[in-house]
Amino acid sequence: MAESPFKFCSDCGKDDWIPKSDREFVCVACGFRHFITPIPAAVALLLDAQDRVLIIRRAHEPGFGLLGLPGGVIEPEESGEMAAARETHEEVGIELPASAFTYLCTLNNRYLFQGYSWPTLDLCYIARVPDFSNVVMQASEVSEFLACPLDEVPLGEFAFESNAEAVRRWRAVHQTSGRVP
Known part of the structure; x- marks a missing residue:
């Protein structure tokens, strides 16, 4: 059995x-x-107009120096789409409305925080932008960004398997039905 992440009972x-x-x-x-x-x-x-994926290099733990997709915890009163829009703006400076994000899939993940590997449900969304020329990286979150053709995304370098799996699933959708959203 797992060790408890709780130090003290929240009741007594x-x-x-x-x-x-x-x-x-x-x-x-x-x-x-x-x-x-x-x-x-x-x-x-x-994704940009050339179907390249925006990949970030993480500037903090967990996964410092590894690759990922913009994202983070959904705040109270936010929908998944609202959180995707907020995290995109916070991490890479791209401002999009929540309505620009289309649901792709939900994936299980683990996120090491304060010494405990917390389970997460990653709601993955797709959004399109004309290009990545207006990317402004938040230095505390992102140390680099890459614009990768879909079939060249280095999945083995991702901090979280859920991010790599989201790209795999988009590849499968994209290859099966062509360009969607």
Whole structure:
């Protein structure tokens, strides 16, 4: 069974746990049940008019120096599309409305944060832009960006398998039916 990411019970403040499963931990002192549930995140697969994919190089952990797609945790009151638009703007400076993002797929992922590998559900979206000339990288998030033809994306260099799988799935859609969204 997994180790609990909780240091103290959120009900009584004690620090003794009984693991019931990999996702449920019960406080010995008061019986309060703590659950690990997936955290929703949005991922943006951005394509230009030449069907190149915008790839970022991560400037922080987890995955420092590895490749990825713009994305992050969905904030309260945001839809997945809203989060994809916000994260795209925050990380690479491209401003798009939420309506520009089309759903591709949802993928499981793990995200190491504060010493615990949290499960996430990555909602992957596609958006098109004319080109990547207006990219402005947020230095705390992105150290480099690449514009890669779809069949040349270096999937083995991605920090998260879910990002690589989103590109694979888009390739499959693109090869089967041609250019979609």
